[in-house]
Amino acid sequence: MRGLLPRPSGADPLVSGRSQLLRVGGRSVAWLPPLVLLFLIAVVDWASGSSFRIISWVVLVPSVAAAICGLGGTITAAVLAVVIYVVEDRAWPHQYRTGLPDFVLVVLGGALAVLVCAVRLRGERRMLHMQDIVETTRRAVLRPLPPGWGGLDHAAVYLAADSVARVGGDFYDIQPSPLGTRVLLGDVQGKGLGAVAAASALLGTFREAAYHEPLLDTVADRLETRMRRHIRYGAAIGRDEDDRFATAVLLGFPPADPGHVEFINFGHEPALVVTPGGIRALPPGGRLPLGFGDLGGRPPGAVRAPLAPGETLLLVTDGVSEARDTAGRFFPLLDRLTRAVAADPGTAEPGRLVRLVRDGTLRHCRGRLGDDTTIFALRRPRPPGEP
The missing domain is CATH 3.60.40.10 (PPM-type phosphatase domain)
Known part of the structure; x- marks a missing residue:
């Protein structure tokens, strides 16, 4: 019969229900895509010269993390995005910097990504709780033989x-x-x-x-x-x-x-x-x-x-x-x-x-x-x- 595997006592239901596609050897690698994206944006911005500044694109990094990582991973991605933005933008001469507007964009984007991640995790917890209720109902009707x-x-x-x-x-x-x-x-x-x-x-x-x-x-x-x-x-x-x-x-x-x-x-x-x-x-x-x-x-x-x-x-x-x-x-x-x-x-x-x-x-x-x-x-x- 179909059924859920028993969950260890005290285990986080969100960790238990998270997709296995972002796990290698039992360990989560959900942090890897945001980190790779952050690295690529920084490298391309530095290599492309003053005519094509894309460092403000780091605002995408916490957004990606919000979709696949936990709250801690999303906060880390948001902080790293701001730090990398400040460090790289200040490495350019003043006339080539993207300036305060893009800095505000990166900060607000990171804050919104953290909020979205929190809402997503709350919805996942509710969904997993409902699945547990449905599974209990199913096993009460179709008892294990x-x-x-x-x-x-x-x-x-x-x-x-x-x-x-x-x-x-x-x-x-x-x-x-x-x-x-x-x-x-x-x-x-x-x-x-x-x-x-x-x-x-x-x-x-x-x-x-x-x-x-x-x-x-x-x-x-x-x-x-x-x-x-x-x-x-x-x-x-x-x-x-x-x-x-x-x-x-x-x-x-x-x-x-x-x-x-x-x-x-x-x-x-x-x-x-x-x-x-x-x-x-x-x-x-x-x-x-x-x-x-x-x-x-x-x-x-x-x-x-x-x-x-x-x-x-x-x-x-x-x-x-x-x-x-x-x-x-x-x-x-x-x-x-x-x-x-x-x-x-x-x-x-x-x-x-x-x-x-x-x-x-x-x-x-x-x-x-x-x-x-x-x-x-x-x-x-x-x-x-x-x-």
């Missing part, structure tokens, strides 16, 4: 269409229980905080119901009820939730039947079973999307399908299936998987499979995702000693 959680090998990646917000309506989780491991993946219609709130509500219900309820059908009913309650609550507080719904796939791995999987599909893309020998799709298992359950009759029960240990289930949201290239063509997921597995059967391993789909999707749409994208792969491990 330990390796082997629920007795399953798994791998997942979540890519938000909004690269700044980094959170959306996609959701997934694995819930171990005494009745077998249950898995949920889904996509709430819409974007923004409303979609995040709906995803959080569904995940909370899933984690409780999947642990306590003996039947997968009952877990599905609880999810449907929770979605309708969430819609009614949103309407009661004045939010427009009338068209809110969620597509999802609910899976159950019965401990007494390791050769099969149970599932209920709420209008979502069917899961794919990826094996070294080929790819097949699970049956549709059709229920209406969550939130629309009252529009149909009695919902169908869980579907049981063969799934041997070592066979990988791949679940994706429509950020993958609806990714388009510049010509408007959809991402050919099944074709890419078929060719990749045929070339290397080891591609069916969950981690490699998720990376393959992620990289293929991003290349296909050139990094411009039209929707939040989740790629989730899981499988029962083979018994020890079995190839």
